[in-house]
Amino acid sequence: MRRFLTLVCGILVGFALTSPAAAEIAPGRYSLSPFLGGYTFEGDQHLRTRPVYGLHVGYDLCKYGSVEGFFHYVATEQTRGSGDVNLYAYGADALLHFMPDGKFVPHAAAGLRGTTLTGLPGDRSDTEGAFDYGVGGKYFINDRIALRGDIRHIIMFNGKNNLEYVVGLGWYFGGAAAPAAAAAQEPWDSDHDGVPDDADRCPGTPQGVKVDRNGCPVDSDGDGVPDYLDKCPDTPPGVKVDRNGCPLDSDGDGVPDYLDKCPDTPRGEKVDRNGCPEKKPTISLNIVFDSGSADIKPGYEEDVAKVADVLKKYPSAKVTVEGHTDNTGDAEKNMDLSRRRAGAVRDLLVQRHGIDASRINVEGFGATRPVADNATPEGRQANRRIDIVFTGL
Numbered sequence: 001m002r003r004f005l006t007l008v009c010g011i012l013v014g015f016a017l018t019s020p021a022a023a024e025i026a027p028g029r030y031s032l033s034p035f036l037g038g039y040t041f042e043g044d045q046h047l048r049t050r051p052v053y054g055l056h057v058g059y060d061l062c063k064y065g066s067v068e069g070f071f072h073y074v075a076t077e078q079t080r081g082s083g084d085v086n087l088y089a090y091g092a093d094a095l096l097h098f099m100p101d102g103k104f105v106p107h108a109a110a111g112l113r114g115t116t117l118t119g120l121p122g123d124r125s126d127t128e129g130a131f132d133y134g135v136g137g138k139y140f141i142n143d144r145i146a147l148r149g150d151i152r153h154i155i156m157f158n159g160k161n162n163l164e165y166v167v168g169l170g171w172y173f174g175g176a177a178a179p180a181a182a183a184a185q186e187p188w189d190s191d192h193d194g195v196p197d198d199a200d201r202c203p204g205t206p207q208g209v210k211v212d213r214n215g216c217p218v219d220s221d222g223d224g225v226p227d228y229l230d231k232c233p234d235t236p237p238g239v240k241v242d243r244n245g246c247p248l249d250s251d252g253d254g255v256p257d258y259l260d261k262c263p264d265t266p267r268g269e270k271v272d273r274n275g276c277p278e279k280k281p282t283i284s285l286n287i288v289f290d291s292g293s294a295d296i297k298p299g300y301e302e303d304v305a306k307v308a309d310v311l312k313k314y315p316s317a318k319v320t321v322e323g324h325t326d327n328t329g330d331a332e333k334n335m336d337l338s339r340r341r342a343g344a345v346r347d348l349l350v351q352r353h354g355i356d357a358s359r360i361n362v363e364g365f366g367a368t369r370p371v372a373d374n375a376t377p378e379g380r381q382a383n384r385r386i387d388i389v390f391t392g393l
Contacts, residue, residue: 025100029175031058031068033148035168039074039087042160047085050076052164054089060175063100068093070113072164078121085119093132106137109150129157138170146170191215221245251275283307284371285345285386291328294340296348304345307388308353314392320361321345322387326380327367339364345386 033056041047051074058068072089091113098106110133118125136150148170154162187196191205195215202216209228210218217226220233223241227233230245239258240248247256251263253271260275270278285303287296296304311317323342325334342362349355372379 025060025063025066025097025105026172026175027060027062029060029172031056031060031066031170031172033058033068033168033170035148035150035166037150037164037166037168039072039076040163041076042162045160045162046079047076047087048079050074052166054166056168056170058095058170064097066095066097068095081121083119083121085117088116088118089113091130091132095136103140104137105140105146106135108135109133109152113154115154115156128160130162131155131157132164144172146172283388283390285388287345287386288381289341289384291326291380291384292337294337294344296344301348301352304348305353307345308349308355310390311349311355311359312353317390317392318359318361320363320389320391322389323362323364324369324371324383324385324387325367326383327370327374328380331366335364335366337364338366341384341386345388 034054035056036051036053038049039052040049052072053074054070054072056068056070058066060066069092070090072087074087074089076085076087077083078085091111093109093111095107095109098108110131113130113132114127115130116125116127120126132152132154134150134152136148138146138148140146146169147167149167151165152163154164156162187198189196189200191200191203192207193200193205193209193211193215195211195213197203200215202211202214205211205215205217206228209226212218217228219226219230221230221235222237223230223235223239223245225241225243225245232241232244232246235241235245235247236258239256242248247258249256249260251260251265252267253260253265253269253275255271255273255275257263262271262274262276265271265275265277272278283306285300285307287300287303289295290297307319311319321342323338323340323345325338325341327334339362342364346357346360346362349360350357367374367383370379370383371385372382374380374383
C-alpha cells in the first residue's frame with residue numbers, strides 16, 4: 001500500500017509540473033489509471049472486505065464515450081476457519097461521459113468481467129463470469145492528469161452480489177492534446193468580438209454587437225450612444241441626445257430642441273412643425289359697448305348669431321369668449337367689466353340661440369390687451385371689444 005501511494009504521488013507531482021493546464025475528454029486519447037479502494041463480498045461467500053488494487057487501460061472513442069480494460073487484485077481471508085484467499089478480476093467496461101468539456105467529467109459505466117478466487121477451502125480455485133455497472137467521475141488537474149473515483153455493483157453469474165469502490169489517478173496521452181496546446185497560445189478574446197483582450201478597450205461588449213478596431217460598440221452618428229442601443233441612429237452631429245440616442249425635447253411637444261423655435265411651449269399645447277403653438281381661429285365681434293357698460297345694444301345680435309351658427313355647424317367645437325376694455329378708469333374695475341361683457345355674450349348664445357353653456361368659456365382681460373391707441377376716442381372704442389376664440393374646429 002505504501003509503495004503504491006508513493007508511486008501515485010510521484011506520478012501526480014511530475015505530470016502536474018510538466019503538463020499544460022487544459023482539461024476535457026478528447027477523441028483518440030489513451031489512458032492508464034492505477035487505483036486502490038475496497039472490495040466487499042456477499043455475506044454467504046464468507047470472505048472479508050479488503051483493499052483492492054488494480055489498473056484501468058482506456059481509449060476515448062469520442063467525447064461522450066470510451067472503453068477500458070481492467071485488472072483487479074484483492075487479498076482477503078475466510079471468515080470461517082483460516083486461510084488466505086486471492087481474487088483476480090479482469091474484464092472491460094463501456095463508459096458514457098457527461099459534461100465532457102469540463103474539468104469535472106462524471107460518467108456511467110457497464111461491462112463484463114471474469115473473477116478467479118484461489119485458496120478456497122480444499123486448496124481449490126473458482127472462476128466465474130459477472131456483469132458490472134456503476135458510476136464514477138474524473139477531475140482533471142491538467143490536460144494529462146485526472147483524479148478519479150468509481151463504484152461498481154458486481155452481479156456474479158452464480159447469483160452472488162459484490163461491491164467495489166475505488167479511487168485512482170488517470171494519465172492521458174495522445175489524441176487532441178497537441179491541438180489543445182496550440183489553441184491555448186492564441187490571443188484570448190473573452191467577449192468574442194474579434195478583438196483580443198490585450199487590445200480591447202471595451203472588453204465586456206455583448207455577444208453579436210458590431211465593434212470598431214478598439215473592440216468598442218460602433219456609434220455611427222457619434223452621439224455617445226452605441227448603435228445597438230440608439231433608437232435615433234441618424235442624429236445630426238453636435239445635437240444633444242438622451243440615453244436612447246434621441247435629440248432632447250425639453251418641452252415634450254414632439255419637436256426636438258435643435259428644431260424648436262418655441263422651446264418653452266406649455267405641456268399639452270398643440271404645436272406646428274416649428275414647435276410653436278398652433279394659431280387658433282379667432283374673430284372679433286363688432287359690438288360697440290358704452291364706456292363702463294356691459295350691455296349689448298340692439299342691432300349687434302347679428303354678430304353673436306354668426307358665432308352660434310358656427311357652433312351649431314360644428315357640434316364638437318368650443319369657444320372662449322374674451323372680454324376687453326379701454327384703459328379708462330380703475331384697472332381692477334376694468335377687469336371685472338371685461339368679464340361681464342364676455343358673460344353677456346355667453347348669456348346671449350345660451351338663452352337666445354340654445355348653445356350648451358358647457359361649450360362656452362368666459363375670460364376677462366381688462367385693458368391688458370389693447371389693439372388700438374387708447375389716447376384717441378376711436379382707439380378706446382376699438383379696445384372695448386369681444387374676441388371669440390374657437391377650438392375643436
